[in-house]
Amino acid sequence: MTRVLEVSDVHKYFGGVRAVQGVSLNVREGQVVGLIGPNGSGKSTLLNLIAGVERPTKGAITLDGRRIDRWPAHRIVGQGIAKTHQIPKPFLAMTCRENVAVAVMFGNREQRESAKALGEAGRMLALVGLEHKADVLSSNLTVQERKRLEFARVLGTGARIVLLDEIFAGLSPEELRDAMNLFERVQKEIGFGALIVEHVMRAVLTLSEHVIVVEEGMKIAEGSPRTVVEDPAVIEAYLGVEAAHAAP
Amino acid sequence: MRLRAIRSFGPTLWGIVTFLVVLAATAPWIPVFLLTVLIQLLIFSALSYSLNLITGLTGYVSFGHVVFMAFGSYALAFGVGTLNLPPVAGVALGAVVGLALALGIGLVTLRFRGVYFAIATLVVAVAALYIVLEIKELGDGQGIILNIGFEPLSWFYTIWVILATEVLVTYWITHGRIGYGVRSIKSDEDAAKSVGVNAARVKLFLYALSGLFAGGAGGVYAWTASGAFPYQAFNLMFSLQMLAMIVIGGMGTLLGPLIGAVAVYIPSYIFLTVLIGFQFIIIGIVVIIIALFVPEGIVGSLRKYVPELRGFIE
Numbered sequence: 001m002t003r004v005l006e007v008s009d010v011h012k013y014f015g016g017v018r019a020v021q022g023v024s025l026n027v028r029e030g031q032v033v034g035l036i037g038p039n040g041s042g043k044s045t046l047l048n049l050i051a052g053v054e055r056p057t058k059g060a061i062t063l064d065g066r067r068i069d070r071w072p073a074h075r076i077v078g079q080g081i082a083k084t085h086q087i088p089k090p091f092l093a094m095t096c097r098e099n100v101a102v103a104v105m106f107g108n109r110e111q112r113e114s115a116k117a118l119g120e121a122g123r124m125l126a127l128v129g130l131e132h133k134a135d136v137l138s139s140n141l142t143v144q145e146r147k148r149l150e151f152a153r154v155l156g157t158g159a160r161i162v163l164l165d166e167i168f169a170g171l172s173p174e175e176l177r178d179a180m181n182l183f184e185r186v187q188k189e190i191g192f193g194a195l196i197v198e199h200v201m202r203a204v205l206t207l208s209e210h211v212i213v214v215e216e217g218m219k220i221a222e223g224s225p226r227t228v229v230e231d232p233a234v235i236e237a238y239l240g241v242e243a244a245h246a247a248p
Numbered sequence: 249m250r251l252r253a254i255r256s257f258g259p260t261l262w263g264i265v266t267f268l269v270v271l272a273a274t275a276p277w278i279p280v281f282l283l284t285v286l287i288q289l290l291i292f293s294a295l296s297y298s299l300n301l302i303t304g305l306t307g308y309v310s311f312g313h314v315v316f317m318a319f320g321s322y323a324l325a326f327g328v329g330t331l332n333l334p335p336v337a338g339v340a341l342g343a344v345v346g347l348a349l350a351l352g353i354g355l356v357t358l359r360f361r362g363v364y365f366a367i368a369t370l371v372v373a374v375a376a377l378y379i380v381l382e383i384k385e386l387g388d389g390q391g392i393i394l395n396i397g398f399e400p401l402s403w404f405y406t407i408w409v410i411l412a413t414e415v416l417v418t419y420w421i422t423h424g425r426i427g428y429g430v431r432s433i434k435s436d437e438d439a440a441k442s443v444g445v446n447a448a449r450v451k452l453f454l455y456a457l458s459g460l461f462a463g464g465a466g467g468v469y470a471w472t473a474s475g476a477f478p479y480q481a482f483n484l485m486f487s488l489q490m491l492a493m494i495v496i497g498g499m500g501t502l503l504g505p506l507i508g509a510v511a512v513y514i515p516s517y518i519f520l521t522v523l524i525g526f527q528f529i530i531i532g533i534v535v536i537i538i539a540l541f542v543p544e545g546i547v548g549s550l551r552k553y554v555p556e557l558r559g560f561i562e
Contacts, residue, residue: 089436106445
């Protein structure tokens with residue numbers, strides 16, 4: 001059965017700050033959806049709402065029609081939705097393999113035996129190209145390696161829908177190309193659905209089949225990558241009013 | 249499956265088990281004076297393993313751990329004095345009371361993190377003393393004096409069973425799936441939740457176990473003291489000593505709590521008979537030195553700096 005994540009008219013207020021104001025979106029298993037918008041437009045908050053880190057003030061989030069927006073984070077992971085952290089949070093006192101093994105044992109898989117989980121963790125690390133670091137303490141990884149570990153951990157949970165928070169940020173052009181190839185390969189192989197929050201336009205526009213643009217917590221445009229970048233409202237949000245008028 | 253697990257028991261567990269078995273086998277021939285000292289040492293060790301389950305394994309510093317011990321003491325005194333239970337049943341009652349209390353307190357306080365949790369548990373322990381002082385059935389502020397016999401061997405085997413169970417439980421928790429969950433919580437609780445670990449449940453489970461064992465140990469303590477007395481049972485020095493034991497021995501390790509108990513109890517005992525009060529100054533200085541220079545404790549540092557020993561220590 002193809003899983004469907006549905007966010008309908010979700011709001012999140014922090015005191016007087018309206019971080020998210022009525023955003024709706026869908027992600028199907030197998031589908032890559034991009035979420036873009038200027039800094040502070042509520043993208044990360046939206047991911048936190050879906051992952052159960054925060055609870056929406058208003059609106060509903062459902063997985064296959066079931067409300068999940070009041071569930072604690074660990075239970076949402078158990079239903080097959082997992083998120084990477086924008087600033088990687090590895091378990092520093094553990095090796096990479098153990099980091100991923102925790103996800104394998106506690107996530108959405110029926111794998112409770114530690115020996116088998118460690119083996120499965122090795123396969124996940126190989127998928128993201130970290131197999132040579134499997135038995136290294138995660139505190140010894142570089143920032144980029146930590147991001148890969150975050151990704152491997154999300155895969156380790158057996159998630160069918162993954163939420164990726166800026167995993168392509170801070171890469172050189174060659175590294176970006178490699179990371180995008182890796183993402184596409186893994187996505188094809190596993191077939192998960194993904195909601196990717198990203199500032200790196202090249203990554204979002206290449207990888208996503210559908211793009212959603214938010215500004216100040218509201219959805220201002222959505223569609224295929226091509227239509228979205230030509231939308232005057234989007235250009236205005238990113239470049240200001242004058243640039244929007246100057247655009248062809 | 250079970251058999252394979254037993255064969256893979258590490259040398260540390262074998263070492264501790266051998267030590268305990270030798271103690272149990274020779275206990276009837278140990279001179280009474282030495283046996284009473286040994287019993288106190290085992291009570292301290294049991295408290296040390298109890299605190300290790302929550303503070304050592306998760307990093308949540310339970311500052312008021314004495315509260316479980318104190319209620320265990322009172323449960324035994326009440327059970328034996330008022331309900332006419334045999335003392336061993338009184339110890340079991342103490343353990344159950346410790347468990348129930350930990351579930352109740354943990355449900356509220358484990359929502360706090362870091363220093364807030366430590367303060368909350370401390371406040372509970374101080375408040376509990378003043379509640380107990382007001383309860384008529386619990387000695388009306390004076391404590392409960394029991395008229396029971398001097399039975400060092402019964403004391404010994406009761407605390408021995410508690411301690412042996414704690415060692416096995418600690419091994420079981422640190423060497424399986426739960427162990428990975430526990431380590432992930434200690435490392436980064438938010439990240440642990442984000443990969444599916446039910447952190448609240450794991451923490452409550454450990455805290456409840458910890459309360460169970462501390463309550464049982466408190467029961468044995470009251471049995472040896474022939475009663476429970478408020479200012480003695482709720483003395484925060486017990487909390488500090490328990491913390492000192494796991495800090496010195498090595499937090500979250502299997503052997504550390506035992507080494508820490510020996511390292512804290514023996515000097516305490518010597519100074520208790522020579523210079524009363526002086527022991528806390530010594531322990532305080534030792535804890536400061538350990539915290540500053542060997543923060544992982546004796547066992548933790550061995551594991552870190554002598555990697556060849558890792559297989560032996562775990």
